[in-house]
Amino acid sequence: MTSDAWVLTALTIITAATPLVYAAIGELVVEKSGVLNLGVEGMMLAGAVASFAVAHVTGLGYLGALAGAVAGTTLAALFALLTLGFQASQVAAGLSLTIFGTGLTALLGQPLVGIAFKGVPEFAIPVLAEVPVIGQLFFRHDLFVYGSFILVPAVAWFLYRTNAGLTLRAVGDSHDAAHALGIQVLRWRLAAILFGGCCAGIAGSYLALSYSPMWVENMTAGRGWIALALVVFATWRPGRLLLGAYLFGAISILQLHGQAVGLEIPSQFMSMLPYLATIIVLVLTSMDRGKISLHAPRCIGQPFYPAS
Amino acid sequence: MSNKPVQSLQPLLSLKGISKSFPGCLANDSIDLDIQQNEIHALLGQNGAGKSTLVKIMYGLLQPDKGEMTWQGNPLTVRSPAHARRLGIAMVFQHFSLFDSLTVLENIKLGLVGSDNHQSSRQLREEVLSLSERYGLPLAPDKHTYTLSVGEKQRIEILRCLLQSPQLLIMDEPTSVLTPQEVDALFVTLRNLRDDGVAILYISHKLQEIRSLCDRATILRNGVKVAVADPTKESATSLARLMIGDSADREFTDSQPSQSLTGTTLKVRNLSLWPNNNFAINLHDINFDVVPGEILGIAGVAGNGQDELMQVLSGETPVDRDVLQLNFNVCADAELSVSKSITKKIGHLKPGARRKLGLGVIPEERLGQATVPSMSLAENTLLTGFRRLPLAPGGWIKKRRLRNFTGQLLENYNVVYGDLNDAVTSLSGGNLQKLIVGREIEQQPSVLIVSQPTWGVDAGAAAQIRHKLREMAADGVAVLVISQDLDELLEVSTHIMAICAGRTSRVYPSAELDAATIGILMGGDTIESTHKVDAAPVLDGDHDASV
Known part of the structure; x- marks a missing residue:
């Protein structure tokens, strides 16, 4: 491959990783607060269909993204109502959110099938974009990609450098102790769930507006599940999550390129890899109670009943 | 005791006729209690005597049905634990409210979130270190809590309280989870605090501890205050009698059942x-x-x-x-x-x-x-x-x-x-x-x-x-x-x-x-005479109480 081909491959990896980054960092915040939302796939689909519809009608791609974020947040609010309000099982509520999202978007998106959209504009950053290779890789993107570059360090800074982030982690570590300190556990969890929904919505928007600008039923194709796996793979740490997102992105791209150059690895094997890696990490996590599990939120999945 | 508490005119906290009932039980029956500044005051009683209820009332976790409290002479209603902390009442619980995956410093900081105490991490670290040195509470601020012993975890809780400069520190059965060495260290800390003007309410049913640590003791039995005693002057036996009562009338005085052969x-x-x-x-x-x-x-x-x-x-x-x-x-x-x-x-x-x-x-x-x-x-x-x-x-x-x-x-x-x-x-x-x-x-x-x-x-x-x-x-x-x-x-x-x-x-x-x-x-002591109980078990293996 020529160096141009390398850059091109790297670019496709970045674009493939971007939706994963959004969805996974959102879920990471949710899980850090002690909530497991398995509805990422559903919220991404809602974001995708809403953003595509709005962008199609108004012609404004980024307005569509906003609509996508709102749609994701709305589904997340439904999840919050079920799990925080009615103390429903988080696993059941999350799964039904995905099933619900898949069905609803297929229904609502029917008139949108087959419509083409021009995509969202890119913004080349002056001067920096002219730098060979690096400019091409990092400074000629649409706002989604820039946003993903900023979002992960911002979340890491929030979680580990601010009082609010400390409180959020505390809520996920022991909600009873947090409650005893007078922290409003349910409010923090609500905020985290809504943030997660917003991120998943944006991830879906990116797929429908930029990655492959169109609407197809079930177009997320399991990326929501990969994002969930990614959070575990990253052992709940934002830095590793970024790394993992690009790794998983690369795997999905290799799958395509591998077929193009006639590589003999079955594509099914490649699409299995992210999950396999996650299983290995899960095994390692449960073996070593010390270091790896340190970042795991201990209250994850447990409903909180505020004591009277 | 080298440092006899100064009986100031006005108690720091005074409870008058506090009653609290739950469905089917009267947990506190018109209890009076005075806590002076500069004293370690013991609240003594068996399980179910009403100690926890009384303390929860003082800390704002429960509201009394009847009775009055005064704080430095002023009428007082403690609305919530946050309110109690603002007043200067701090409490170290028997079961800690700590976050295992966070560091010592983060845990301490969380205890302060919400109060108007917005310090930078560095200031907080310095204050924690100076307090921990002053009161003999050694702690490594960056260690993760799950690696600590129970005694160290308790120190975090105490430090958390001390950062709010409390005037009254309530300790709920603090030694029930500690090793003897940790207990000794804790007592040194508590005496230092007392000498610095912090009143301590010490809840326990361990008589030896109370005798060696506390200046006064209020004894509860079945929700009623039965006595206020000077534990340094009482023997373990007399304290035990006050705590348990003489109600041990036995209906069952049958002779030994014959041991069956099979x-x-x-x-x-x-x-x-x-x-x-x-x-x-x-x-x-x-x-x-x-x-x-x-x-x-x-x-x-x-x-x-x-x-x-x-x-x-x-x-x-x-x-x-x-x-x-x-x-x-x-x-x-x-x-x-x-x-x-x-x-x-x-x-x-x-x-x-x-x-x-x-x-x-x-x-x-x-x-x-x-x-x-x-x-x-x-x-x-x-x-x-x-x-x-x-x-x-x-x-x-x-x-x-x-x-x-x-x-x-x-x-x-x-x-x-x-x-x-x-x-x-x-x-x-x-x-x-x-x-x-x-x-x-x-x-x-x-x-x-x-x-x-x-x-x-x-x-x-x-x-x-x-x-x-x-x-x-x-x-x-x-x-x-x-x-x-x-x-x-x-x-x-x-x-x-x-x-x-x-x-x-x-x-x-x-x-x-x-x-x-x-x-x-x-209490872990032996009784010398096994046949004559009334040949009173004098317990003068007395741990020296003076500082």
Whole structure:
């Protein structure tokens, strides 16, 4: 491959990783607060269909993204109502959110099938974009990609450098102790769930507006599940999550390129890899109670009943 | 005591006629309490005496039904724990509210979130370090909490409180989870704090500690304040008597039941256990026998190893096979009264296998351990019943047989219930306990182990249960009762021993003991004269109390 081909491959990896980054960092915040939302796939689909519809009608791609974020947040609010309000099982509520999202978007998106959209504009950053290779890789993107570059360090800074982030982690570590300190556990969890929904919505928007600008039923194709796996793979740490997102992105791209150059690895094997890696990490996590599990939120999945 | 508290004119905190009742019990009955500045004030009482309720009222977790509080002479209503902290009342709980995966400093910081104390991490770190040095509370600020010992965790809690410069520090049973060395260190810290003008309310039932640490003691019994004493001037015996009362009138003064020739003896030999858990108590070389016809009572303050002992006896924690033995005495020839003895080592057996051999167990936790809360009365009867009763031969449940048996059981034990298919949660505590006791007794165990048989059970049901236990023993069953209720032990037991910090005392015939003496045994001390209790056990191995 020529160096141009390398850059091109790297670019496709970045674009493939971007939706994963959004969805996974959102879920990471949710899980850090002690909530497991398995509805990422559903919220991404809602974001995708809403953003595509709005962008199609108004012609404004980024307005569509906003609509996508709102749609994701709305589904997340439904999840919050079920799990925080009615103390429903988080696993059941999350799964039904995905099933619900898949069905609803297929229904609502029917008139949108087959419509083409021009995509969202890119913004080349002056001067920096002219730098060979690096400019091409990092400074000629649409706002989604820039946003993903900023979002992960911002979340890491929030979680580990601010009082609010400390409180959020505390809520996920022991909600009873947090409650005893007078922290409003349910409010923090609500905020985290809504943030997660917003991120998943944006991830879906990116797929429908930029990655492959169109609407197809079930177009997320399991990326929501990969994002969930990614959070575990990253052992709940934002830095590793970024790394993992690009790794998983690369795997999905290799799958395509591998077929193009006639590589003999079955594509099914490649699409299995992210999950396999996650299983290995899960095994390692449960073996070593010390270091790896340190970042795991201990209250994850447990409903909180505020004591009277 | 070198530093006698200065009795200022006005108490720091004063309680007048505080009453608080819960459904079915009057937890605090018009209690008066004064806490002066510069004193370590003990709040002393048995479990259920009303200490926790009173403290929760002071800390704003509960509101009193009646009574008044004044703070530095001004009328006071504590609305919430946050309000209490703002006033200068801080509390260190028995169970810590710490976050295991966060660092020491992060944990301390979280305790401050919400107060107007917005410091930078560096300032906070410096303040924590200086406080920890000043009061002898060594801590590494960046260590993760899950790596710390219980004592270190407690230091975090204390530091958290001290950062808010409290005027009153409430400590709820602070030493119940500490090693002796950690206790000594804690006492040094508390005395330093007292000398710096912080009043300390120290809740405990450990007499020695109170005698060596506290300046004054308010003693509660059954929700009533019975005395204010100077613990340095009282003996452990007199404090114990105040705490427990002389109410240990015994109905059960039968002579020793004749030991039957046949029956099963439970032998515990060299039982030592070091559970791999910070909160568990180690057991040290415990030896005893429970012989047929005997009811052996084990007295002790909660958390001194009873739970661990119970788990070993029931089989939840398997041990070496030699540690527990069942000695079956079977009558080989009745006329010649020749008996044959078979010993079976059961230390390694699981609970089910032990039940099969005739070792019945009634655990303390009624819901969740003795029964499955959401299952029906009949199903719960089956859960242990199928081991020795033909309720499910070959694994097939005989529904009709089970229903008949359960119905009979409920009737025999006067359990008030709705329907056999109701969940056990529909029963009141007393009725549920009667069901559990009945379920085990009907299986005709040869050894019965009971923990807290009448905990939280109304008087009528309690009397019934005790009566059943005595009947069992009269029938030649070896019965072991672990209880915190001394009156109960004195009433039912033929023999009593005490457990303290995982060690057991000698076994005494209960006729030779009274409540005060048992109180001393529960504190880990020995009584020299075993025959004459009134030859008072003077405890002048006195830990020197002066600083």
